[in-house]
Amino acid sequence: MSEVSRVSPDEWDVWRVFFSMRKHLDLALERQLQRDAGISLPDYEILLALFESAGNQLRARELGAHVGWEKSRLSHQVTRMERRGLVKRSDCDTDGRGTWVGITADGRRAILGAMRDHATTIRRYFFDVLTEDEQVVLRNVSGRVLDAIDPPCEELDDEARDQEGEHDLAV
Amino acid sequence: MSEVSRVSPDEWDVWRVFFSMRKHLDLALERQLQRDAGISLPDYEILLALFESAGNQLRARELGAHVGWEKSRLSHQVTRMERRGLVKRSDCDTDGRGTWVGITADGRRAILGAMRDHATTIRRYFFDVLTEDEQVVLRNVSGRVLDAIDPPCEELDDEARDQEGEHDLAV
DNA sequence: CAAGATTGACGTGTCAATCTTA
DNA sequence: TAAGATTGACACGTCAATCTTG
DSSP states (O other): OOSSSOOOHHHHHHHHHHHHHHHHHHHHHHHHHHHHHSOOHHHHHHHHHHHHSGGGEEEHHHHHHHHTOOHHHHHHHHHHHHHTTSEEEEEOSSOTTOEEEEEOHHHHHHHHHHHHHHHHHHHHHTGGGOOHHHHHHHHHHHHHHHHHHSOSSSSOSSSOOOOOSOSOOOO | OOTTSOOOHHHHHHHHHHHHHHHHHHHHHHHHHHHHHSOOHHHHHHHHHHHTSGGGEEEHHHHHHHHTOOHHHHHHHHHHHHHTTSEEEEEOSSOTTOEEEEEOHHHHHHHHHHHHHHHHHHHHHTGGGOOHHHHHHHHHHHHHHHHHHSOSSSSOSSSOOOOOSOSOOOO
């Protein structure tokens, strides 16, 4: 901890610009996906996970873990996407409680276009304006912020810490 | 543009960690505000703008410009906050179309607590884990990303560019 | 008509039940 | 009981009307 939890004017300046950048980058990514592939960022995350899975389908539980969402959020999202024909639910034979979520032909078409355009946008707005050194700084800083928020040890210090830099995948 | 708009595995790694950091930092800030002051991040932005304004009230139009929102978003938010007693609407005498939005006693109490705790959280999760050099890098990088998304000149090159690093304030 | 503002419909996200099956 | 999943209520955010006043 520093002195008295004060944030200096210079620091506020850094924070404001960083905060604004996050917002604008999010918006730009969402606008691009909507325009080029007709899907949202949440749609993209779901479709990508299904597209990369064996058999193009996953149990709801697995899918949720993959994108790092809780089950109710996933259920709502899948309901909306099923309504638009991007994914399809089906019952699980081996577990009466389970549900499979699979990608449809329309969903596959959408994600294929989206992946290409999404990468282009990220490159244009992000990597094209960063030097390699800055990328390294950004990765290190991000990792440290994640550790500060959600400490990998958290009060156990000598507990099992088999996995270190995980936090969550997504995108 | 670079080669063929490709994003390398190393770059994806940077992107994933950065993206995850943004999400977790947002969540941490929201959880803290909710827990310590009973308000959300949008509530915070509105209350802060009103708190810092002369007379603790602003025309809806001005308030919207201040936080960088469009009018309908602002109207919905103010409606919700008015329901919870954090702000209060009143008619404008000099312009029959206008509306004043003012902060209430409850709103003032909330923002006073929130400002202190919010700064503490930002310090703890953000500035305490960044060196000064990294802060500089972050500010420069953020500014460049903002320029890439929303070019300050945008096809005019020799047009009036009185204001340079604005983009938007907020928080 | 244009500006200031509200409303309704809908997509997104969280939390607290709820329901069924293991 | 607990795990897998859905639902309902509500907060947040965008877009396209709409309504009133300048």
